[in-house]
Amino acid sequence: MPQYEYKIIKIPSNQQQFYLTYLPYFGWQVQNIQQNVDKVVNRSMGFSNSTNTGSMFAQSFYHPHTNTMNTYGSTYNHGWGSQINTEITDIKTSLTVTFFRDINIPDRNFLIDAEKKFNAAAKPYLARVEKENKWGDDNWPERREVNKFASEGMTLIKNNQHSVPPQIKASPAQPKPATSDQPAAPPPVPAEPPSAVILGMEITQNVYQSGEPGMQILVHFNINNRKGIQCRMSAYFYDANRNPLKDVNRRFKTVDGNVSVGSTFTPGFDKCWYNHYILYMPYSELDRPDGSYNLGFDARIYDEITKTFLAATPYATFHFTKEGQEMRGENLSTPVIPNANTSTLKPALPKNKKTKTAPEAQPATVVKPPTTQQYVALFRKNFGWEVLTEDRKVFLEGVALFHKGKYEQVQEFCEKAIDINPREPIYWTFARPFRGKEQIDEETEFLKKGLEYNPGDASILYNLGNCYILKSDLAQAQAIADQIDQTSAGGKINYLLLSAQIAEARQDYKTAIQFYDRGREFQDPETRKAMEYHRERCRKLMKEQNKPGK
Secondary structure (H helix, E strand, C coil), X not given: CCCEEEEEEEEEHHHHHHHHHHHHHHCCEEEEEEEEEEEEEEECCEEEEEEEEEEEEEEEECCCCCXXXXXXXXXXXXXXXXXXXXXXXXXXXXXXXXXXXXXXXXXXXXXXXXXXXXXHHHHHHHHHHHHHCCCCCCCCHHXXXXXXXXXXXXXXXXXXXXXXXXXXXXXXXXXXXXXCCCCCXXXXXXXXXXXXXXXXXXXXXXXXXXXEEEEEXXXXXXXXXXXXXXXXXXXXXXXXXXCECECCCCCCXXXXXXXXXXXXXXXXXXEEEEEEEEEEEEHHHHCCCCEEEEEEEEEEEEECCCCEEEEECCCEXXXXXXXXXXXXXXXXXXXXXXXXXXXXXXXXXXXXXXXXXXXXXXXXXXXXXXCHHHHHHHHHHHCCCCCCCHHHHHXXXXXXXXXXXXXXXXXXXXXXXXXXXXXXXXXXXXXXXXXXXXXXXXXXXXXXXHHHHCCCCHHHHHHHHHHHHHCCCHHHHHHHHXXXXXXXXXXXXXXHHHHHXXXXXXXXXXXXXXXXXXXXXXXXXXHHHHHHHHHHHHHHHHHHHCCCCC
């Protein structure tokens, strides 16, 4: 089993992106991130108390009589009052981030030296960032120093990318003992049968190792009665129908050619606990062509002596997307570890005995719609808005209202965002659905104004073309479609959709279907699904059109 070293750093929350970007250049990968509340300051607290005493004396004369009257009296008042107000006025938080790295990583000493120089350069850079409240650019000498030493670490990592990942390297041959010419006797097999229990599993997607993205599988388990005997932990990968993925490049595979990753370990005691057994699967070794997939896996403990699986994790699913060299994963289900007493598996049957078992019934997956907060976060992620400027904040308020169905209020926030920053095309196009046909002339002028700030933008041109379709000016709409096709980078989908809608307006459904058919050229599953829907809709319209009597 490979050995790992760990680094734990405590940083302000706003430095998370900085360290998660740069430390992988020195071989470090994230294991855990935890947010801490370091300080809560309470203010506004008061108390009051009051006491008073008094006395009086009075003498009255009645003229012209000679008698008098004296009056005596005293008063004593004691009063008190208190007021306590408590208000949280300041909360300070930080992040504790745990990193891990293979202790046998190539060029480790050189990486340590480069990282020391990087850490020294990071201090003045982060100090300036805090002072000026911005991350700066390459004109900053402090940032150039940071990038210089980060590049040094990245070069060391890249020079070793051809190396086999550490967890699947073959174990080096053990030298024979110098005291004997006889081979060492194998360890005795315990009389008690082996057993193992899976205690937990953690899955982290988009982890980089040696500059390559992949998924980290962290398994917690115990194993009994296997002291000195080699065992194996392996993960097996499947498609959406639970069929094993087939290996292509003959690297990460089982003996029968299915995609797998694993490593061996030898317990040192009769009862052993493994709290962080790590498997790392590079996305490239899933051997999938470009596209979007729902995949799954389980991890199992295998005993080399009895040739049986001792325990297995629950089945986990994840979404995998590949587009050229860009690969990403996203967990779809979080495995729930059953009762530890029932997690062990029965011994496998001998290979010469075949039996068929019914597939295990899987619970129905209930997909909950995203909350407004999740919807806004996804919208922001899709557009890469890591920094929230004032115009983006205003616009996202409109996005939240859109998700809540308050459509009549969305346009106001779009136009406020445009007033702040008119050079963001999405502000112009997102306002489009909230203007009715009776306002089509106003909408046309609105989008033309948007093109003045964003010349040639495919999304604004597409909406403008729709305006001309609604106005039955198909020649002008076609001219805009041609403009998108000829001049707008990345506007292919807009060109196909607008051209298909123009054909539909002419009731030329055959041509519309031809444009929708080209949706198969796109890898995005949502785009392909939408084009398929419109294609089928047009086929139905064409059948209605060709019915006798019409």
